[in-house]
Amino acid sequence: MMRIPICKPDIGEEEQEAVQKVLASGHLAQGEEVAAFESEFAEYLGVSNAVATINGTAALFVALKALGVSKGTKVVTTPFTFVATASAILQCGGVPVFCDVDEKTFNIDPTRLEDILKQDSDVRGIVVVHLFGLPCAVEEVGFLARKYGVFLVEDCAQAHGALYCGKKVGGFGEAGVFSFYPTKNMTAGEGGMIVTNSEELARTCRMLINHGSKKRYIHEMLGYNFRLTDIGAAIGRVQLRKLDKNNQRRRENARFYDRHLSGTPGIETPFVPEGYFHVYHQYTLRVKEKRNGLRDFLLAQGIGCEVYYPLPLHQQPFLQKIGKTYHLPVAEKLCKEVLSIPVHPLLSDEERWEVVESIRNFLAGNEHKFVELVKEENF
């Protein structure tokens, strides 16, 4: 366990009481808590439907399946994301088509996306990711989706509460999906949510997560058991109430890092285009040289940090078997440069100072002196 962990869920008495209440009620599986969580989440986002699921991967899989992704369906997505974005496409039988990202925002590049849509009329959909909590150019992508007649799904697993021009991400396309894994901006233990403004899509998703059934023991389609529990939903409801406050603290931490790290030779702090409200699921630096050296140095001092992600999806061993060889230079370069540092809402003022000073020391070449000092303190 790191002294200053990279992620830490903000779980307190309120969550404990909410779970106790569910346990005492005896209704542990899907029930009133899930229904309340769904309607509160939909209201928070300003969408008309929300369907809770067991995790974010299941949410993405079900949304894609409900949108008709099946054997051979081509869906364009980003190579610079967590593996689940592409595995959900593959789990439906679909084929991910990787589009390189923008070097500054790390998100899908609309110009390259249009080139793909122009060249390949077999593409049926787009899955964008709002990576690390920064919205992608979602309006531009939505425009392209409509122009080329393909669906748009937003993978918002890392972007609860992020805004694009004042509007929350999740409601720009046919569906948005969220994850409530404990490292995320809000958690339900595990859990996920599909949001959509289409009643029909919501109905299909709800059936898919519940054995293809609307009416008890009548199964209209092949389905799954991907239901969230009332225990998870009870945690999620409390977390949703804390989300804006916790996102605000993440943003304050990010502003602190921006102030004290930007301009430091050797690193670049995150770029946020005007009109984009970043919720800093991660605060990710670009380290031009010795990225792994900085990572090892911070870890040796008990400062959690992580490379999200060391390998782009098109270079993942199992994804190389899909047949097409890609060269996506921006994503490949970013994987060699990125390093995420603690930005979570429980980070104290002293801890963030320590993170800044350690990074500055390393970049100034004082790391040996610093390591010796730390060692001495330990003895």
Ligand SMILES: Cc1ncc(COP(=O)(O)O)c(C=O)c1O
């Ligand atoms: C971008 C992205 N998509 C999908 C997922 C999958 O969510 P889960 O872990 O809840 O299945 C995650 C997180 O883990 C993620 O970061």
